[in-house]
Structure formats: C-alpha cells, structure tokens
Amino acid sequence: MWIDVHTHLEMLEENPGQVLDEAAKEKVNHMITIGCHPKDFDKVCDISKAHYPTIAATLGVHPHDAKFYDDKVEATIRSRAPENFIIGIGEIGLDYFYNHSDPDIQRNAFSRQMEMAQSVGLPVEIHSRDAEDDTANELKRCKGRNTGMMHCFSGTEKLARAALDVGFYISISGVITFKNAQTLRDIVKTVPLDRLLIETDAPFLAPVPMRGKKNKPAFVAHTAKVVASIKGVSEEDLSIQLKKNVKSLFPKWNI
Numbered sequence: 001m002w003i004d005v006h007t008h009l010e011m012l013e014e015n016p017g018q019v020l021d022e023a024a025k026e027k028v029n030h031m032i033t034i035g036c037h038p039k040d041f042d043k044v045c046d047i048s049k050a051h052y053p054t055i056a057a058t059l060g061v062h063p064h065d066a067k068f069y070d071d072k073v074e075a076t077i078r079s080r081a082p083e084n085f086i087i088g089i090g091e092i093g094l095d096y097f098y099n100h101s102d103p104d105i106q107r108n109a110f111s112r113q114m115e116m117a118q119s120v121g122l123p124v125e126i127h128s129r130d131a132e133d134d135t136a137n138e139l140k141r142c143k144g145r146n147t148g149m150m151h152c153f154s155g156t157e158k159l160a161r162a163a164l165d166v167g168f169y170i171s172i173s174g175v176i177t178f179k180n181a182q183t184l185r186d187i188v189k190t191v192p193l194d195r196l197l198i199e200t201d202a203p204f205l206a207p208v209p210m211r212g213k214k215n216k217p218a219f220v221a222h223t224a225k226v227v228a229s230i231k232g233v234s235e236e237d238l239s240i241q242l243k244k245n246v247k248s249l250f251p252k253w254n255i
C-alpha cells in the first residue's frame, strides 16, 4: 500500500474517480492533493472533500505565485485550515531557478506562511529549487516551531542535512528513477528510513519506465520500488514504514 504525499489532481485530465481507480490497481490507496495558487483553492478543496480520507489536501501559495500572497489570501487559508480534510500548508518555499516572483517577495511569502502554519498547527510541504542557503536559513529560523517535509527533494546533501536537523522529512519523487540522479540516490542512502516519504508531483516528472507520459499517482509505485532497493528493504517493509511516517507527520489525517 502506497501513499502519494504530493500530487496536483486538479491539473490532471482524468477525473479524481478515474485517478483513484488506476491508483488502487497499483496499491496506491491514499494521496495528498496540493494547493498552489489561490484561484485553485476551491477546486482543490472540492476534490478532497468529496474523497476524504482517500484524498487529503493542503493549501498554500507556491513560490512562483508568491506575488499573489497577501492578507486576504492568508485569511482564506486560515479560515479553511480547520476543515477536516486540510492536513497541511503547501506548497510554499523558494524557486530562484524560474524567479516567476521576485526573490524578496518569495522570501516574505515563505516566512509568513511558515508562521501561519505554526499558528494553525499544520505541517508544511516545502518546494526549494536553486535556493538552498535561503531555504536552510528559513528552516533554521523556524527550528522547533514547524514540522514538515521537503517535497520532490533534489538538492544537495547539505540541504538534506539542514532539513533532517530541524526534524523534517525528505520526500522523494520519480526523479530518483532517472539515469542522471546518482547524487540523489547517494543522498537517499544516508536519509534514515523513518524520515523518508514518496510522491509523484503529478502531472510532472513521470518516473522511469513511464517517462514522457503524464505522471499520475499510480506511478508512485515505480518510485517506491527504487527507494526500496536503495534502502535494501522489501517493498512490504518500506510500505509499512512510509505509512508510519505519514501518520506521524500528518496527525490530522485519519488513515
């Protein structure tokens, strides 16, 4: 049984019912659909509400869209956070690769959402690309006050350490199956099993052997297989451990 901790169901062509049927065939029984942009919050919530607890949801403003984060958006997230199916804040973070929002604006939105997550008592899902030092600094600043995970981790060992040091989890996407991802495979060897998670980030980043196709939660099973072999554990043992990890990071989710 697998849990996809980061997917974007409102971006998929298939309706959630079809996605769940296909996922169930690959033993993917639960997933978290992620809010990125205020304009999609209603859709994300509707999908989760209709299928909870199979599908849980998070709300947050992606670094690309940090320029849209303001008091009104924060109030919306705060008012929805108590709903049973909202189990986290995300995705939030920093992306200096694209810089779709100005870096100063990204840092401000990231910090404010870390603090909001503290005050509503929910874990965060963090996106970090080409922004390692600033991400690590924010993690350090909030040490002991936030819980969370690094989504689609593809950073350096230094960033992995910084995240582990503050008690965060490292979530591995299909990137781990790519030929050129040896660095990531080496890092995963050093991450304790009780701090790992897996995700698709669908519709992006389909794993080998599905590369070129649009990603979907069912494909997380391929990522699981590779993680199990890197960690030298059976798929069954990995699945039991990952479920424990999900339950401890997302205590609100009754799975």
Ligand SMILES: [Zn+2]
Pocket (backbone or CB within 6 Å): 091, 127, 151, 152
């Ligand atoms: Zn992301």
Ligand SMILES: [Zn+2]
Pocket (backbone or CB within 6 Å): 006, 008, 034, 091, 201
């Ligand atoms: Zn994402």
